[in-house]
Amino acid sequence: MAENLTTTVSSKSQTVDINRALPTVVIGERINPTGRKKLQAELEAHQFNIAQHDANAQVLAGATILDVNAGVPDGDEPTLIQETLRAVMAVTDVPLCIDTADPDALAAALEIYEGKALVNSVNGETHSLEKMLPLVKEHGAAVIGLCMDDDGIPSLPEKRLAVAGKIIERAAKLGIPIEDVVIDPLVLTVSVDSNAAVLTLKTTELIVKEFGVNITMGASNVSFGLPDRSAINAAFMAMAIQAGLTCPITNPLDPDLALAVLAADLVMGKDEWGDRWITAYRSRNKPA
Ligand code: THG
Numbered sequence: 001m002a003e004n005l006t007t008t009v010s011s012k013s014q015t016v017d018i019n020r021a022l023p024t025v026v027i028g029e030r031i032n033p034t035g036r037k038k039l040q041a042e043l044e045a046h047q048f049n050i051a052q053h054d055a056n057a058q059v060l061a062g063a064t065i066l067d068v069n070a071g072v073p074d075g076d077e078p079t080l081i082q083e084t085l086r087a088v089m090a091v092t093d094v095p096l097c098i099d100t101a102d103p104d105a106l107a108a109a110l111e112i113y114e115g116k117a118l119v120n121s122v123n124g125e126t127h128s129l130e131k132m133l134p135l136v137k138e139h140g141a142a143v144i145g146l147c148m149d150d151d152g153i154p155s156l157p158e159k160r161l162a163v164a165g166k167i168i169e170r171a172a173k174l175g176i177p178i179e180d181v182v183i184d185p186l187v188l189t190v191s192v193d194s195n196a197a198v199l200t201l202k203t204t205e206l207i208v209k210e211f212g213v214n215i216t217m218g219a220s221n222v223s224f225g226l227p228d229r230s231a232i233n234a235a236f237m238a239m240a241i242q243a244g245l246t247c248p249i250t251n252p253l254d255p256d257l258a259l260a261v262l263a264a265d266l267v268m269g270k271d272e273w274g275d276r277w278i279t280a281y282r283s284r285n286k287p288a
Pocket of ligand 1: 029030032034035036099120121144184186187216217218219220221249
């Protein structure tokens with residue numbers, strides 16, 4: 001059993017430690033134009049009111065890192081990610097997760113980011129590793145590694161483990177320490193493959209046992225195409241935290257999900273005396 005590693009990310013004024021013994025770190029997913037027409041239109045017009053509103057709302061709801069994705073079709077992503085990051089940094093002090101697969105956008109983003117960012121993401125493809133990892137090293141950032149490579153997403157947990165190992169090894173060769181690599185075992189949809197979630201949970205357990213690294217995932221992917229998504233997401237979230245998930249990319253504005261994270265932390269011994277559970281209860285039941 002590998003030791004539990006700590007990943008530290010920061011903004012200009014705040015530091016967040018991610019570790020399996022600490023409360024789960026929620027990475028707010030909402031600053032992402034995928035599937036959000038209004039946000040996409042705003043970003044295309046170089047306007048950032050929705051992004052700034054979403055930043056504040058997610059932090060208020062308990063996110064301690066915010067994912068920022070500025071990928072719009074035919075957009076100038078390097079410019080747009082810089083503008084979006086600046087707009088978000090102007091309204092909140094939490095560390096940010098830079099969500100892009102484009103090396104030019106990543107370089108531009110890291111150029112202006114103040115602090116130690118979390119880069120989302122690299123994968124096991126040669127192109128991704130060669131283009132993105134040197135930027136991560138140059139800026140002293142942390143990085144998410146997706147368990148997929150040139151052959152796609154493996155359907156066996158052992159094969160996803162091997163991709164994680166390859167990413168960790170390539171990072172180490174460049175001088176990026178293993179604790180700065182966060183692995184995403186990848187979540188597919190149970191409505192497409194009924195074993196998809198179990199596969200992710202098994203992969204998570206294997207990676208944690210072998211490497212002790214922190215684990216992220218876009219946990220709401222599990223329920224695409226189904227009704228009552230948030231109940232499914234909440235159940236899966238609790239199970240994934242048990243398996244070793246430490247920093248989900250998710251929607252903290254969904255009360256079912258936010259409660260599932262707090263409840264899982266309480267049950268897993270990550271909330272001494274239930275302080276966080278009680279505090280969240282009081283703030284929900286505060287007289288207006
Ligand atoms: N792993 C990593 N990064 C990721 C993902 C992952 N980044 C992107 C994504 N997956 C996680 N982020 C989102 C953002 C939005 C939604 C889902 C995942 C989403 N949006 C609504 C929709 O498409 O129906 C629309 C938003 C709304 O208006 O409510 O679901 O897996 N490393």
